[in-house]
Amino acid sequence: MKWSLNLGRIAGIKILVHWTFLILIGWIVFSEMQRGSDMTTTLLSVAFVMTIFLCVVLHELGHALTARRYGVSTKMITLLPIGGVASLERIPENPKQELMIAIAGPAVNVVIAFVLWLILPSLNEIPGEEFFTRITPANFLYLLFFVNLMLVIFNAIPAFPMDGGRVLRALLAFKLGRVRATQIAANLGQLLAIFFVFIGFFYNPFLILIGIFVFFGAWSENMIVQHLDFLRGHLVREGMMTNFVTLAPTETVRDALGKLLKGSEHDFVVEQDGQVVGTLTRMQLIQAVKEEKIESPVSDIMTQEVKAFNVQDKLAEAYTELQKTKAPLYPVLENGRLAGVINTDNINEFILIKSALAH
Missing domain, CATH: 3.10.580.10 (CBS-domain)
Known part of the structure; x- marks a missing residue:
């Protein structure tokens, strides 16, 4: 991807970070300055975001390494402000294989959350709201635990190009076939995207960006599958x-x-x-x-x-x-x-x- 910094390779897969990621870091620093945070708190906030994106890389590696088991290679993983994208060579048409690849990413976040649950001493008695007012070394792992749970929940939303959309498509494909399953999953994804944009105008502008990303991701996925269906059997x-x-x-x-x-x-x-x-x-x-x-x-x-x-x-x-x-x-x-x-x-x-x- 253009304007991306190459961070190296993991398991032979290139890891890139898009330049827009700097905007996110800049926004975090600016927000902490507006709140009057000291340098230690600001750096801790940046470190927290970097740790979240490390979890995102592991999430995408879950997809990529599972895909490799089915003979599908991954060219790169790109980090964007809204998350990560694993550029798989293709999505298997076998619904079982697609299902396994789709759930592998969230499964990694479940494992991370479970490990944190074992490490943290008092999750049965979660500290009060004032404990989470500002990020500190004491609440760092607690917040990381909740973020990984949220990543699992967010990715479970049945909308392309998120994992939930691919899980839905794979499950429907067992009975309806890939083309019809894609149409249903893509249409549902676009409806959810419109809802995200609508809610974003009233609550969080970030939802507008997510909604646009989901809408066009669902549209693109549907078009590609429709096109491949028309081409099937032709030389x-x-x-x-x-x-x-x-x-x-x-x-x-x-x-x-x-x-x-x-x-x-x-x-x-x-x-x-x-x-x-x-x-x-x-x-x-x-x-x-x-x-x-x-x-x-x-x-x-x-x-x-x-x-x-x-x-x-x-x-x-x-x-x-x-x-x-x-x-x-x-x-x-x-x-x-x-x-x-x-x-x-x-x-x-x-x-x-x-x-x-x-x-």
Whole structure:
């Protein structure tokens, strides 16, 4: 994710913190200053938030490591002010596997809360309200215990993209199938998101941000599943473009700009005698112009490491790959030779046509 700081890797998974996380830290420091807190209390408040997000990382690792058991890798875990996001390669379509992955995260928070319950001496007699007025070393672990309980409860809300939404979808999928289960879970999630936004206007503006996040997360999840359903059973051959412009590696940047201006292509496959040798994007061309390489051959600036699909590959898998990598296009090969190109726009048009024919 852009504008993120790499904190390292845990179990081979990259841990990133988004720059907006600094806003949260700044807000905490500002709030403590407004309350007249001393430096010790301010630093303790910051440490408390950092500890919460350590619990969030462990929560996301619960998802990621369980997914790994089912052959699903996780590229990264990103920390945002509203929580963490584990970027799983995909969500298994098997409802049992999705259920296990979904509950693994909250299960980690249950374990953390249980350990704290064992450590804390007097949870049976919770101290009075004045004990929690301001964070102190004495109440630090108590507050962390309650936060982990709240994380379990919050994530149990049946709304995408939270764990509860995925648990609901998995349970419904056992009887209704993945597509219908996703529709129901997503619609419920969007209703809850609207409720969050409404309540946020009266009580806590932070709920508005959560509501927006949930609404679009539910919408996106539903659209992706619907699209994959339309693509099921179709091959890349059916969705690829066969009318396209290519470049030879010896053509210059000037030649490529001419083709860019005369046609509708923004990105090109570079091929020689039917063999793909690279790809070239519009941004690479613009950068070459800025660097005064207009007479250079495109072989000097093209991307040489190119992933390609075969005409017999599943169109749904190509769609998933394009969504994951955000690549502008992929070459399509038949018997090792260039037969077409495929991109997200063309697959979306394929889906649009199939959707119209279905009605």
